[in-house]
């Protein structure tokens with residue numbers, strides 16, 4: 001079973017406030033150095049690793065000399081702004097010892113809810129990974145209000161795993177993994193080694209945060225695992241205090257709790273396209289394209305006769321025959337006006353017609369389901 005993490009190539013690692021800030025007392029630089037060492041070793045063996053790190057507020061409080069977490073939102077946001085500097089400085093220093101660059105990405109809910117910002121965030125992140133840079137992600141605490149906050153970074157970690165289509169999410173925390181009950185309250189609680197992420201029994205076992213400095217607790221980690229599984233990613237919850245936890249997980253060692261996804265990334269994405277999307281437009285396609293789509297091939301611009309509706313790049317659209325029958329639906333690589341310009345044209349003409357080429361297909365077969 002633990003080959004699931006070993007076989008993953010794209011990983012999201014989330015480190016929680018409880019670890020990064022050593023229970024709220026500023027940044028634990030030794031811990032940061034140690035994760036950087038392990039992530040550098042993973043990169044060297046071909047893994048692509050994105051780090052979601054908490055700690056901005058706690059680091060800011062220390063820099064500002066505040067011993068108590070303030071109540072006022074504006075003070076928390078000010079602390080996050082000050083502390084985020086310290087956090088990324090510490091990571092950049094730690095990774096530079098291993099010849100790696102880091103990049104700071106601060107996200108909000110809106111960035112992931114809006115389709116075109118989502119796609120931009122995705123292409124920036126995947127480009128950074130291709131360049132060998134380690135993205136360091138946190139919530140953009142300075143601009144969010146209570147109502148629109150992710151709040152805990154477990155949720156953010158799962159959304160990032162979905163965003164970049166990671167195969168695994170590793171959540172490092174201050175416990176060995178998920179126990180049958182909160183081990184701080186119940187000394188008889190035992191560690192769960194593995195199970196299906198969707199298994200609803202885990203929610204009842206999981207409680208809130210362990211320390212005042214953390215936000216989510218175990219319940220948000222279980223929900224993050226469920227969310228990650230919806231895009232086919234497995235989640236492992238393990239202790240960040242465990243020696244070489246990341247390296248050992250990557251070698252397939254059974255530490256922590258593995259909450260595995262039961263469908264593959266591709267199945268999960270296709271299911272999502274089939275089930276959930278409101279369609280933003282129609283592409284009327286010729287008979288040749290109808291048979292190409294029915295045999296599982298991508299849709300090329302040359303097979304499109306007419307474009308109906310006004311949609312953005314990445315929107316879900318229906319592909320219909322001339323008679324109006326829905327043949328397939330999928331996520332389109334160009335917006336409506338670009339589609340109109342390249343409809344009926346060969347792929348080789350896209351660059352000249354639009355001034356750039358994003359993808360050779362209008363809809364890639366991985367982003368399409370036949371009806």
Ligand SMILES: Nc1ncnc2c1ncn2[C@@H]1O[C@H](COP(=O)(O)OP(=O)(O)O)[C@@H](O)[C@H]1O
Nearest residue numbers: 016017018173179181182207209210214217218
């Ligand atoms: N069933 C459980 N198993 C393990 N830990 C649990 C459980 N229920 C609640 N917890 C608490 O969750 C805490 C970890 O979450 P949290 O404090 O939010 O840390 P982090 O900052 O790493 O996200 C643990 O310290 C533990 O007290």
Ligand SMILES: N[C@@H](CCC(=O)OP(=O)(O)O)C(=O)O
Nearest residue numbers: 016017054055056057153215
């Ligand atoms: N974005 C906040 C962290 C949010 C938070 O504490 O989340 P978590 O580590 O999941 O308990 C910060 O950097 O201080």
